[in-house]
Amino acid sequence: MKVMLVEDDPVSLALLKKALGKSDPNVITARNGAEAWERFTSEQPRVVISDWMLPSMSGIELCRKIRAEKTKGYTYIIIMTAKDQKEDVLAAFDAGADDYVAKPYDIREMNARANTGKRIIQLEDTHQALQQKLIISRTKVRTVFDALPEEIISVDRKIRLDSINKAALKIMKGSYSEIIGKPCCQLLEESESDFYENTIKQMVQDGFKTRKTSTTLDRYKDANSQEIIKERTIIPVTREDGAVQTVTIVSRDITEAHQHSEEIRALNQKLKKISSELIKKNLTLESTLKNLERTQAQMAQSEKMASIGQLAAGVAHEINNPTGFVSSNLKTLGDYQTDMNRLIEEYQSLKTGLKTLPFGSLPESISAMIAKLEATETEIDIEFIQDDVNELIDDCREGTERIKKIVEDLKHFAHPGEDRMTETDINKGLESTLNVVYNEIKYKATVVKEFDDVPVVYGFPQQLNQVFMNILVNAAQAIEKSGRITIKTGQVDQMVEVRISDTGCGIDATHLPRIFDPFFTTKDVGKGTGLGMNIAYNIIKKHNGDIRVESAKGKGTTFIIRLPIYNEPGDAGTPDGGVATSA
Template sequence: MSMDDLALLRRQLEEERAARKKAEDLLEETVRELTLANQLLQRYLDAVPCIVVALDTRACIAMINRAGCALLGQPESALLGQPWFEHCLPQPSGKSVLLPCFLQLVSGEGQAQEALSEYPVVDADGQQRLMAWHTGMLTDAAGVIVGTLSSGEEISERKLAEVAIAESRNLLLKVIDTVPARVFWKDTDLRFLGCNRRFAEDAGMPSPDDLIGKDDYQMVWAEQADHYRADDREVMAAGAPRLFFEEQQTTASGETVWLRTSKIPLINDDNETFGVLGVYEDITECRRIEADNRIHLAELTALNGMLIEAQNQMLRSVKMASVGRLAAGVANEIDKPFAFINSNLEALKGHVADLLSVLEAYEKAEPALAGQVAFLAAIEQAKEKAHLAFMQHDILNLISESLDGVQRAKTAVETLKEFSRVDTAEWQLANLEKGLESTLNIVWNEIKYKAKIKKDYAGIPDIECLAPQLNQVFLNLVINAAQAIDERGVIILRTGFDEHEVWVEVGDTGKGIEPEDMDKIFDPFFTTKATGKGSGLGLSLADNIVRRHGGRLDTRSKPGKGSVFRVTLPRNRLLNKEDF
């Protein structure tokens, strides 16, 4: 080998040593940089508060940070290379159920990612810690998967809180569902956030979940939606509840019902309104019952007034019967003194006339005493003292007026006796016109300021009857006629007869009777008068009395013109065998 060849070889060896030196230096620098980078990465990972673990494709621990070591209670040296799923996770069935999912994931099938998103690890105390995992794939320069890098955050407390919240929500929904009222809540856009089952039924929805996100325009009560939403906005704008107001709603069945509603704004801890809560109950039946109760109360009040009036009328009837008996007794007692007073006055009238004729004879004899001046003077003085001239003129007038007064008092007594007729309860012949007149005398003070009496009597024949009871009929008809006249009017009393019947009519120019009331005027307790003004028994009792006499009580009336009541009775009592 020549010297040139040796020199060349030496140069080549030096160049190779220099190149190897340079490569070694470069490798050393690279290792140093990688070591520094790895240390820096480890510091970064150790600074992360949650667990970070890198796994190779066999699911063995390739790297774990300080938080992971602390959680597991083992140093990094004891964990590196350990099978992650078998070593650090609970094994309820004796083997890892997650390892197959991991192997499927690193093989390139990403569908298993969801199964590894949440699972527990066993800490240093042997307690399970539920973790939420975020996993990324580690690849080499060629893009081949060489492992995974996962970070885990403990969610045990959050999960427990979520479970507690879910349980509380479910309990709250169950409680709301058991409430008999309807409950709903909306957001600020007035879309439903939730409701109870009864509200969903009213809305025609299968379940409360079907309402979420919908608004009132999508409910069966769409026609009332504008009204409901205006109320909701008013409550939210005011920030104050609106309680117990009544409104109507159309249900899923198409029925219109009444609701008693309360609406309350939903306000968060920052005093911000985020929606509205509504609660209502169906009060349709309550309103119907209240309406029925009001009607029943009015009916009972009216009936109570009628009963009170009927009781008062009965008391008046009893009093009138007592007064009638008393009047008859008094009348009988008065008749006797009236008889001898009248007789005595008539006798006195004759005696006075005789005395006056004697005085007249003495006056004619006075000229014969012309010579007896003193005697004549004494006579003249006595005549002046006695006012003889006035007495002669007045004494007969006084006696005549007294006789007239006695006769008028006797007529009044006879009228009272004729009206009451308590001296007999037998059927007797009586003249209805006389009974009508006696009735008129009894009530004259009550009607004289309201009505003018117009009479048209036909001179009807006497009939066999119970006159006091028919007088009571006439009394009711005349009083009713007067009460039908508002201010001043006319009461017409008319009689008539034919070969079979007699009749008495009591007419008035009052307000008349409405056509719809004509069929009810003889019903017991029916009255067109104001409450407390009539019992509704007068015409019923009158009709009953007339029917028991074999007659009939008819009426004709024109509203605003007046009414006429006709009592028609048979002339022959044999046509009616029914006695009282």
Template sequence: GHRVLAAENGIKAWELFQQNDIEMVITDWIMPGMDGLALCKKIRSLANESYTYVIILTAKDQKEDLVEVFNAGADDYIAKPFDPHELNARVKTGARIVELEIQHKDIANILIESRNKLKIVFDSLEEEIVAIDDKFRIVSANNAFLRNTGATFQEIIGKPCFQDENGSSTGFCDKKVNFLAKRVIESGTPQHSLDTYSDKHGEKRYKRMNCLPVKDEAGKIFQLVIVLKDITDDKIREEKIKALNKRMQETSDEIKVKNEKLEYTLKQLKNTQAQIVQAEKMASVGQLAAGVAHEINNPTGFVSSNLKTLADYLNDINRLIKQYRMLITELKDNNAEDKITSSIEKLLDQISGIEKEIDLDFIMDDVMDLINDCREGTKRIKKIVLDLKDFAHPGEDKLQATDINKGIESTLNVVWNELKYKATVTKDYGKLPIVKCYPQQLNQVFMNIFVNAVQAIEKRGEIRISTRADNGSVEVRISDTGVGIPKENISKIFDPFFTTKEVGKGTGLGMNIAHNIIKKHNGTINVESEVGKGTTFRIRIPVN
């Protein structure tokens, strides 16, 4: 809606207009004291910031009357007697025009503010900037250009930027800039140049010259912007830096030659180390892949089987529900009768028959068992996948607060398919403090020992795991009842590439990597073994 102020004559309307911010005036032409046209002329005589839309109501409808209305400054007129719907429509039109005028004024204010800000930036630049039209007349310039030429803004606007060929005007830029401007006009592209000259004191100076085209929507150049900057100080600094760099380069050449050999050697060593560790990691993952797939296939198999059975149950239940729905429909149709019709009796018999056929009681009992089995199977799959992910996650080199017992359990879950057919695993976990370590690297140590242990068991044996806290350290013991290690080989098992396995079945790096990982943790790893009885590895890791 609109807030309306009413006046009984033109004089009071004029008083109200001066006292309020009025967006629209609807007035009669003929009024006592001051008529509508006089009121309109007074409104237009004021220099208001906001626009007022004026509608004249008149019974006059001659062409010359309407011309007089519009000459008085009115925006619209309505012939009397008027239609309220027409008046409402014209008021809405006026409101839209007032709103557009407000928006236009806001945009204009924004543009003026932007122009002023741009002018501030323009004038604060140290570069000399001058804009010229396609006839090379100056249309704008910043303070730096004015200071250099010694002219005022009024003195240069509209004047030729360059000296005429006949010498009738001196111009404000030299021939080199003129040449650059002509190249822009010819090519339609920005042109750049570096001018070298001597000043009045005979000192060498450098000036960077840029000439940029300004094009209209059709792609025609209508202005050029010339940017000139004295870069003598930059050039002097650049030459000093070049000289300094040259001296530094000469000084560093010898060091560079010496360091190149050392860097190459270190790079080769790092590459070799990374390749060895990655090869052993990939060998371990490859060795576990078949087992992990088998461990996942088992629960996947019975989950799939259970889902098929659940689908069959659902089909049977759907048949039964269909009969129930038919019975409900029949009961609704026969609701007014007290007797059971033959069609209802038939449906009841069919329902009873289907319940017996599908053994509904058994289905209701078995469904939850099947769902629980599926949930258990998916939990097993999830645990295996997460443990394998934790083990195989690439390059985790950050210390983490870790529960060693959980790390052993996670590793056992990953290698379980390798162990379960040949060994019984006995666990005796002590209460351990949280250890700051590299958990994935320790898990690789445990895995190497577990895999070696089960490979050392010929038929069926036992792997025993015990953990305990001891004097600021965590101790892990892993024992097996395998064939044992000959005494002459015990001192070699941590050597790189030492293996007693057949060719192609071992890299000889597993225990060497394990030894280096424990050493990295400032810990110790020892082995005790007796041929025919088994082997025990004892690992100690400091808590902090």
């Protein structure tokens, strides 16, 4: 903020500038009134501190000219003078000064008064900015207010107009300036409507009394004897203290909407009459279908929750092991570090001792210290520690990375609702699923992965992972003691193919045609719902893919899944014609 000092005495001017310049570097100076006026008009300082008695133009004249000038912002003026009579003070204030300082003045007081002026200027600038924002905001609100098709007016307790929008002005007798402040009942063009004259008075009084919004319908005929229906809403507008300041009346023409509503109501009645017999015939079937859907949904939810619980237990087991050896290794690493600190302290003591002795002199105490250091190295086996630290750190990193991978893969199955269509790497999906179901498989089978570098597909990654999970869990359960699960990926024409084979008990040939049917299962009662393979089938079909099974009793089972390779968004083969997003 610029400050201008006006003083004809060069010594006083220099002292004052030095004092004020410490808190504000933007200080300009003038030696007489004319120079001060010229600098004011060119640089527009916000604070002016001027002596009264000046060559060519007095400080009082300068003050009057500043006040007469139109500036962008307010200028705070402080007059300095040796005059200390009451009339002199009043003359300075009459000329437009904001403050008055008698000479000789205390430089600290002058600084304080200048800072007060700056604060006042800042407050003035803030006020102007807020006022401008208020004007802009009010203009925007008024623009929206006038653009609304509803007729909106505000009235006081005597039903006198307080404000009105353009839609309401059209039905009033007179211009905006002519009708504001007058009773609205006398200004209406809608002479056939007695709403304002009769009903409005009571509703406005109730609004002021209860502070509650109310709505009513007003029916009347226009000049052409056409029925008009308007919805009138009374809205009390309250102040901060809760008292009602005005009541706003919003009128909306619902004639056409009411007519449409009546027509629709008549058509609905006719439709109900025609379709009543059909509804009766379909009632039993609808009830049966709802019961079936409800049962299926409950069973699917039960199976999903059971699978999640089982997998969560396995993941917890997998997390505990790496956490255990990470914790153990960190403890050992801490012990090693303590020994290293002991050795470093001994070296530092030796160094300090050597520095205090003349060059080339080694007393017996120094020799003893060196011997002690060598004994300490032998005692803690420093070479072994240095070799072992790196191995411990590698173990810690391996454990923490395993924890991170397991938890990350589990998150994909814990938040299925966040699944979305995207470019999907089948190999990564299989790896992620294997990590999650590893605890279910590791005691039963060895997993052999034969992954080709296959193109991406377009679909729901979590849903596809659910298909892989269902097949892998079934494969593990089909192996009685120990076996092998082989997973192969490759490209066949324009499809990505996944083959999951197991060396389990296999499926009877009579059961193969029904393997994807809902509720079909070969497991014992209570161990399966028969929905896992049906869910897998529906997911693959949803992705415009194909799933089939090859199996023989006692020779294992192979599930073959084919999914279309990702094309550009909107091309054939994209599920549901959706828009592709980046993975």
